Amino acid sequence: MCDTICKKHRLHGGIFNQTLRDWNSLNAEVTCKNLMYPLFIIENDDEIQEIPSMPGISRYGINHLKKHLDLPVKWGLKSVLLFGVTETLTKDEVATNANSKDNPVIKAIPKIKSWFPNLTIACDVCLCAYTLHGHCGILNSDGSIDNSASLKRIAEVALSYAQAGAHIVAPSDMMDGRIAAIKDILIKNKLENKVAVLSYAAKFASVFYGPFRDAAKSAPSFGDRKCYQLPAGSSGLAVRAADRDVEEGADMLMVKPGLAYLDILRQVKDAHPEYPLFVYQVSGEYAMIYHAAKAGAFDLQNSLNEILISMRRAGADVIITYFTPLILEWLETQK
Ligand code: PBG
Numbered sequence: 074m075c076d077t078i079c080k081k082h083r084l085h086g087g088i089f090n091q092t093l094r095d096w097n098s099l100n101a102e103v104t105c106k107n108l109m110y111p112l113f114i115i116e117n118d119d120e121i122q123e124i125p126s127m128p129g130i131s132r133y134g135i136n137h138l139k140k141h142l143d144l145p146v147k148w149g150l151k152s153v154l155l156f157g158v159t160e161t162l163t164k165d166e167v168a169t170n171a172n173s174k175d176n177p178v179i180k181a182i183p184k185i186k187s188w189f190p191n192l193t194i195a196c197d198v199c200l201c202a203y204t205l206h207g208h209c210g211i212l213n214s215d216g217s218i219d220n221s222a223s224l225k226r227i228a229e230v231a232l233s234y235a236q237a238g239a240h241i242v243a244p245s246d247m248m249d250g251r252i253a254a255i256k257d258i259l260i261k262n263k264l265e266n267k268v269a270v271l272s273y274a275a276k277f278a279s280v281f282y283g284p285f286r287d288a289a290k291s292a293p294s295f296g297d298r299k300c301y302q303l304p305a306g307s308s309g310l311a312v313r314a315a316d317r318d319v320e321e322g323a324d325m326l327m328v329k330p331g332l333a334y335l336d337i338l339r340q341v342k343d344a345h346p347e348y349p350l351f352v353y354q355v356s357g358e359y360a361m362i363y364h365a366a367k368a369g370a371f372d373l374q375n376s377l378n379e380i381l382i383s384m385r386r387a388g389a390d391v392i393i394t395y396f397t398p399l400i401l402e403w404l405e406t407q408k
Contacts, residue, residue, distance in 0.1 A: 101385040103378075103392070105149030105404060109195065109351070110397035113156050113288055114138070114177040126284035127356055128363055130395050132158050135181050139188045148401035152193035154243065154393055155181060157202060158289050167211060167226060168203035172233035182237040195241035195271060196234040198227060198255070199291075207286075207293040209246040209301060218301060220249060228254040235259060235268040243271040243327070247301040252321035271351060272323035275311035275337055278302035281330045281357030288356060308337055315341045319348065328389075329353035332380060335387040342388025352389035354380070359395045374403060 088094045095102075113132040115122060120134040133141055142150070157178040162170040170176055178196055185194055200223070201209045210223030223246065231242040232255075242259075244251045252272050259265045278299045286292040303310050315326050326345060328338045331354040342350050362380070366373035377396055384392050394400070 098382065098386075101382045103381045103385060103400070103404075105401055106151055107381075107385065107389075107391055108150070108397045108400060109152045109154055109391055109393040110145065110150060111154040111156065111197075111393055111395060112138070113158050114181050115158050116160065116162060116175065116177045124284070124288045126287040127359055127395065130288070130359070132288065135177070135184055138181065138185065142185075142189060142192075145398045145401050146189050146192060148398075148405045150192065150397065150401060152195060152241075152391075153185070154195045154197060155239075156197050156289055159202065160290070162203075164203055164205045166205060168200035168230070171200055171203040171226075172230045176233075179233060179237045182234070182239055186238050193240045194238070195243050196239045198231045198234065198242050198244040199246045200226060200230070201246075201291040201293070202289050206295065207291055208296075209298065210248050216296065218248065223248045224250050224254040227251050228258040231255045231270075232258045232262060232264075235264045236262070239268060241269045241271050241325075243273060245273040245276060245329075247273065247276055247298075247303075250321070252318045252323045256322040269324040270322065271325040271327060272318040273329055273353075274315040274318045274323065274326045275328045275334070275341060276302050277305055277311075277330065277334060277337075279305070279330050279333075279355070279357070281333070281355045281361075283357050284360050285356035305333075308340055311337045312340055312344055315345060319345055323348070325349040325351060327351040327353060327393075330355040330358055331384055331389075331392070332358055335383060338384065338387040338389055349390045350388055351391045351393060352384050352387075354384070354392060354394040354396070356395070362396075 115132045115134050118134040118136045121137050122132040124130050155178045157176050159170055162175055182194055199209050201207050210218045211226055213219045227244055227246055234242055255270055259268055326348050328334055328341055331352040338352055381392055
């Protein structure tokens with residue numbers, strides 16, 4: 074009896090070489106199919122701007138994008154997530170430039186499609202980079218969110234990105250009802266079979282977005298986003314938000330940030346195993362890993378590998394990460 078138990082408990086006999094170890098971790102593999110690359114696009118076509126809060130990441134003008142993406146695409150990059158950043162376009166109460174003809178994302182989509190016809194293009198849909206106050210929706214005079222005005226505007230912006238040729242629209246604003254509003258407008262415009270909706274379903278109010286707000290010039294000028302992003306302690310709201318977005322017609326779901334929310338990933342995956350689940354390794358996570366590795370706390374490749382595997386293990390099908398080109402390069406050298 075004891076003998077059988079002892080034999081059963083000797084696990085290491087099953088993992089003594091890499092093939093055996095791989096067989097024990099197949100659901101946690103990371104390949105080029107599991108990655109999406111976020112990109113900041115600026116309105117000055119000829120410029121590249123380094124982002125001090127995210128060393129190694131830049132904002133690109135359209136004329137530099139092809140060169141920046143050539144190698145990652147060669148290494149198997151499947152998809153990008155586009156963010157527009159504006160310096161000179163006016164910001165106003167209704168985020169006019171979120172979908173004007175001068176919007177850098179709207180200008181970039183057809184170009185990217187012509188250079189890389191097999192690349193899937195997702196666009197972040199939000200108002201914060203284009204509103205004067207930097208909030209993600211339209212505000213009432215008392216500073217609270219005007220939900221119906223916000224939904225109308227967010228749906229219009231999503232439609233414009235879809236009409237410009239985006240394959241995926243990804244609303245990150247967190248307004249109630251936005252998935253239904255976007256699905257409706259896509260259906261009305263006969264785009265529902267050409268454009269998928271990726272919902273930032275469980276997006277937590279997080280300090281880890283700090284570097285992004287610098288990168289996208291989208292910090293709120295007053296207050297915070299706690300009335301429309303989820304409180305860190307709430308797993309119930311996260312699952313309810315995912316349920317609701319599924320009911321409203323989301324095609325794919327997202328949890329954001331990543332590393333501090335792996336339990337949420339697992340819960341959302343278990344609740345909706347039939348939906349592709351994305352996790353966003355956000356700007357603050359990028360900066361944290363970059364700086365820790367630079368300071369010698371750990372090796373960049375090994376730490377990143379472990380973190381990505383943990384996200385896959387927790388249920389993520391796709392990881393949105395600023396490290397994508399580097400990871401693709403590593404995968405390429407292992408071939
Ligand atoms: C826009 C948006 C944000 C991020 C993605 N879309 C910022 C925010 O909500 O404040 C964060 C991404 C990152 O930190 O890398 N609403």
